[in-house]
Amino acid sequence: xxxxxxxxxxxxxxxxxxxxxxxxxxxxxxxxxxxxxxxxxxxxxxxxxxxxxxxxxxxxxxxxxxxxxxxxxxxxxxxxxxxxxxxxxxxxxxxxxxxxxxxxxxxxxxxxxxxxxxxxxxxxxxxxxxxxxxxxxxxxxxxxxxxxxxxxxxxxxxxxxxxxxxxxxxxxxxxxxxxxxxxxxxxxxxxxxxxxxxxxxxxxxxxxxxxxxxxxxxxxxxxxxxxxxxxxxxxxxxxxxxxxxxxxxxxxxxxxxxxxxxxxxxxxxxxxxxxxxxxxxxxxxxxxxxxxxxxxxxxxxxxxxxxxxxxxxxxxxxxxxxxxxxxxxxxxxxxxxxxxxxxxxxxxxxxxxxxxxxxxxxxxxxxxxxxxxxxxxxxxxxxxxxxxxxxxxxxxxxxxxxxxxxxxxxxxxxxxxxxxxxxxxxxxxxxxxxxxxxxxxxxxxxxxxxxxxxxxxxxxxxxxxxxxxxxxxxxxxxxxxxxxxxxxxxxxxxxxxxxxxxxxxxxxxxxxxxxxxxxxxxxxxxxxxxxxxxxxxxxxxxxxxxxxxxxxxxxxxxxxxxxxxxxxxxxxxxxxxxxxxxxxxxx
Ligand code: 16G
Ligand code: MG
Numbered sequence: 042x043x044x045x046x047x048x049x050x051x052x053x054x055x056x057x058x059x060x061x062x063x064x065x066x067x068x069x070x071x072x073x074x075x076x077x078x079x080x081x082x083x084x085x086x087x088x089x090x091x092x093x094x095x096x097x098x099x100x101x102x103x104x105x106x107x108x109x110x111x112x113x114x115x116x117x118x119x120x121x122x123x124x125x126x127x128x129x130x131x132x133x134x135x136x137x138x139x140x141x142x143x144x145x146x147x148x149x150x151x152x153x154x155x156x157x158x159x160x161x162x163x164x165x166x167x168x169x170x171x172x173x174x175x176x177x178x179x180x181x182x183x184x185x186x187x188x189x190x191x192x193x194x195x196x197x198x199x200x201x202x203x204x205x206x207x208x209x210x211x212x213x214x215x216x217x218x219x220x221x222x223x224x225x226x227x228x229x230x231x232x233x234x235x236x237x238x239x240x241x242x243x244x245x246x247x248x249x250x251x252x253x254x255x256x257x258x259x260x261x262x263x264x265x266x267x268x269x270x271x272x273x274x275x276x277x278x279x280x281x282x283x284x285x286x287x288x289x290x291x292x293x294x295x296x297x298x299x300x301x302x303x304x305x306x307x308x309x310x311x312x313x314x315x316x317x318x319x320x321x322x323x324x325x326x327x328x329x330x331x332x333x334x335x336x337x338x339x340x341x342x343x344x345x346x347x348x349x350x351x352x353x354x355x356x357x358x359x360x361x362x363x364x365x366x367x368x369x370x371x372x373x374x375x376x377x378x379x380x381x382x383x384x385x386x387x388x389x390x391x392x393x394x395x396x397x398x399x400x401x402x403x404x405x406x407x408x409x410x411x412x413x414x415x416x417x418x419x420x421x422x423x424x425x426x427x428x429x430x431x432x433x434x435x436x437x438x439x440x441x442x443x444x445x446x447x448x449x450x451x452x453x454x455x456x457x458x459x460x461x462x463x464x465x466x467x468x469x470x471x472x473x474x475x476x477x478x479x480x481x482x483x484x485x486x487x488x489x490x491x492x493x494x495x496x497x498x499x500x501x502x503x504x505x506x507x508x509x510x511x512x513x514x515x516x517x518x519x520x521x522x523x524x525x526x527x528x529x530x531x532x533x534x535x536x537x538x539x540x541x542x543x544x545x546x547x548x549x550x551x552x553x554x555x556x557x558x559x560x561x562x563x564x565x566x567x568x569x570x571x572x573x574x575x576x577x578x579x580x581x582x583x584x585x586x587x588x589x590x591x592x593x594x595x596x597x598x599x600x601x602x603x604x605x606x607x608x609x610x611x612x613x614x615x616x617x618x619x620x621x622x623x624x625x626x627x628x
Contacts (some may be wrong), residue, residue, distance in 0.1 A: 044159060045145055048086065053186050055082035057141050065133040067392040067541035069116025074174035077113055081178045082113050083136045085165070085185015091129060094155050096121050099163075100206040101177045101186075101496060102199050104170040104318040107253075110285040112123075113174045115182070116199075118166075122207030122215075122457025124394040124441055138339075145150055165389050166209070168194045168202035169281055170256040170318045183213035198256050198319035200460030206562040207457045220263070227463055228267035230452035233445075242474040246273045249312040251301045254280040257319030257461050264462065272469055277304045281583050291316040291323045291461070295495030296493075299333055300325065311479045313468075315461040319412040320393075322461040324468065324477045338409035339374035341364065343470060344482055345385055345417060346407045348471045351452070353405075355443035356430060360423050365399045365408035367391045368511045368536050369493070372551055379485040388509040392461060392541060400520055414459040415469075419451055427451060446474070489532060491551035501539035501546050510538045527552075560619060 055077040063070055070080050092099040100118030111112060115126035117133065123131070132151050152159065157542035167187040169175035178452035201223055216226045235241065240463035252258020258279040265274060278289040278301060286292065286386065289301035291314045306312050306327050313324045324336040346364050353360055362384035364378050368390070379385050385403070389395040393414050397415035401405025404423040409415030419427075430436060457462040472482065475594055498504075505515040510571070513520045518539065527533045540547055 045148075048445070049145060050150065052079075052082060052141065052144055055079045055181050055184065055553065057139070057144075059140065062138050063134075063221050065130045066105065069102075070133075070137065070543060071108060071112060071114035072104075073111060074172065074178065075172075076112035077115070077178055078181050081115055081138045081141075082185045083144070083183035084117065085167075085182040085187075087129070087133055087136055087185075088117055088153070088165045088182075089163045090148075090151055090157055091117065091119075091125065092165055093159065093161040095159050096161060097164075097208055098209040100126075100166045100168065100202045101182050101503045102168045102170075102318070103175050103182060103204045104168075104173065104199055104256075106318045106320065107286050107290055107316040110172055111174075112286070113172055115178070118203050118206050120206065120210040121399060122203035124458075128511050142213050151460045157445075162243065164209070166194050166206055167201060168197040168199070170199075170285075171196065171254075171259065172285060172317075193400035194258065196256060197458070198260050198593055199460065200320050200455050200458050200463065204455050204460075219535065220260075220534070223263045225265045226452055227455075228264065229267075229468055230449045231466045231470055232269065232271055234453065235473050238473045238476075243273065244372045246474060247275070247310070248272060248465070249275050249277065249304055249306055249310060249466070251278050251289050251294070251304050251312065252276055252280065253293075253301075253312040253315050254278045254283040254285045255290070255315065255317040255319065256285070257315035257317075260313075260319065261462055272466070277301070288319045290314055294325060295323050295335065295337060296413050298335055300327070309478075309480065311472075313461075313465055316413070319461040320459050322464045322468075323413040324479065326483075328480075333478075335478070335481055337371075338411045338415050338580060339366065339370050340482065340485070341413070341464065341489075342407050342409035342415060343374055343377060343382075344468065344471055347376065347382060348475060349407065349417070349447075350382060350384060352443045352447050352450075356427075356440050356447060358430065358444070359384070359428055359446075360404035360426065362405040363400070363403040363407055363626070364388055365389060365396045367396065367410050367536070368509060369411040369413065369549060371491060372532060373486045373489045381486075386510065389512050391538070393554045397458070409459075413461075415466065416456060416459045418456050418477055419454075424451055434572070462564040472505065488554050489551045491549070492550045493547065495540065495543070495545040495547050497544070498546050501544060504537060504539045504540050504546060506536070511536050513537055521544055524583055 058076065061076060063072060063080060070077065080463050088099045088101045089394050097120035099120065099468065101115060102118060103113065103115050105112040106116040117129065119125050137148050152401055154262060167179050168180050169179040194205065197220060201220060204216065204223055205218045208216045208222065216222050252261065258276060261274065262276065262279070283303065284290065289303065294301055294314045300306060301314055308327050308329055311324065311326055313322055326334050328334050342364050346362060350362055352575060353362065354428055365387045366375065367389060375386055387399050389399045391410065396408040396410065396415070398420045400408040403421050406418040427447045430440065431448045450467070453463060455466050461511055503516050506512060508513050523535055523537065527535050530552035536551040537546060537548050
């Protein structure tokens with residue numbers, strides 16, 4: 042067949058390095074950009090097949106998100122804007138790893154197994170971020186889809202691509218499938234939501250944005266005129282000089298628990314950071330003593346679900362609302378949501394697709410990872426009920442007002458995937474409507490002291506987990522060892538899981554303890570540049586107090602010092618140290 046001949050010829054231009062093996066991971070392929078040319082070409086082919094199979098437009102996004110500028114990656118987007126279905130992740134890995142001479146056989150294998158009619162038309166949208174390698178790599182994707190109706194969107198954020206795929210496949214019902222259509226839909230909803238908020242001052246409209254030197258910076262700039270000064274953005278790390286994700290962006294801020302480079306914030310000012318492809322967001326501010334306060338995905342989920350629940354009550358709508366989190370959600374957030382807010386809370390494995398899937402089971406599913414990936418999903422029935430009430434002229438003013446707010450909230454949210462720009466507008470609207478400052482938002486609950494670190498072990502696959510990654514089933518004895526340490530502390534929780542994106546094991550620990558408080562004092566001193574010999578001595582004393590001496594005094598001191606000095610506060614470090622010791626067994 043002519044199509045296969047063309048595939049053969051073009052694949053020779055995008056040859057696979059012999060023996061290279063890559064895996065379609067949690068968020069697609071991701072590695073150094075130099076290794077990806079053949080993968081891109083083959084994902085172009087696979088997206089075309091997926092489009093023929095589903096008889097719908099498929100998306101391909103070229104990005105490595107928060108990873109360094111030298112890296113790149115690719116992921117496929119299914120017809121409703123969601124991540125590609127798991128069976129096709131397997132095909133993606135098979136195609137990417139087929140040696141040059143095996144490619145056609147691998148391709149034909151997919152066609153046969155999925156009973157794909159090659160005569161069917163195909164449509165593929167290709168998007169890319171601002172990395173230097175994204176130009177040629179997206180061209181390689183297009184080579185794969187070439188002559189089969191592929192459409193190149195050029196520079197877009199990941200969520201914009203998801204959005205446009207969904208618009209295209211719903212014949213415009215979700216919105217217009219263009220970047221301008223996206224700006225218009227979101228900005229109109231934002232203006233509608235905030236227009237009746239009394240006495241909104243310029244201060245309340247001001248927001249500092251760290252664009253991570255990436256695509257989000259470019260796109261939020263384009264959007265500004267649509268917002269008609271209802272939001273006044275000061276943009277930092279806009280990509281004009283700095284390097285992508287370097288000392289800036291949501292991942293840096295969340296992991297380091299400190300402000301990004303280049304953002305000039307004064308006490309109490311609201312700031313947010315996007316990641317490199319703008320599908321993640323975190324907020325933060327500087328407190329009165331110069332202390333850094335982070336408002337992560339858990340705080341965002343709490344703010345949004347509280348707001349939605351209040352509106353549902355005011356509207357008198359009986360819709361079930363749930364919050365979906367992962368094991369990384371701070372225990373205080375879960376407790377607040379369940380005990381105070383009385384909303385259903387679900388926990389899933391790490392990775393957007395798992396949360397998204399779980400959230401689809403409810404009338405309204407709010408999902409967020411602590412790292413800032415997340416959005417809100419409304420069921421079709423929920424959207425219809427909201428719409429019906431908003432148009433019902435017989436209902437009372439309070440109910441109608443709440444229904445209208447809900448309706449505009451639905452329009453403001455990108456339901457296809459977590460979206461830094463859409464989430465930012467929603468948070469800004471909610472703060473305005475509820476008349477809340479960032480400090481009041483932060484005070485809804487207090488995070489339990491916690492720590493997260495990665496450990497390199499010989500083979501991370503020996504760790505197998507269950508219960509949404511909260512417990513290990515192998516190797517034998519690991520879970521018991523964790524349990525015996527965790528039970529010594531109040532409100533303590535800890536888990537170990539193999540990373541889905543790096544060759545490491547991640548360790549998480551949280552607890553409410555006196556030692557945690559003292560470590561917090563120490564790190565506050567660090568923040569105000571009062572790093573003292575006395576401070577370091579106190580760390581020695583705590584290690585003694587915790588009885589860690591026998592378990593390797595100096596290595597404990599070292600880990601504590603690293604943990605305390607590399608992150609905002611030192612809480613949880615003690616528990617963490619004991620866990621590192623559990624893991625040394627596996628090294
Ligand atoms: C990917 C996921 C993110 C998850 C992270 C976990 C998407 C779009 N991104 O970045 O949701 O939190 O992986 O990484 O799904 P880990 O398995 O290395 O901890
Ligand atoms: Mg990202």
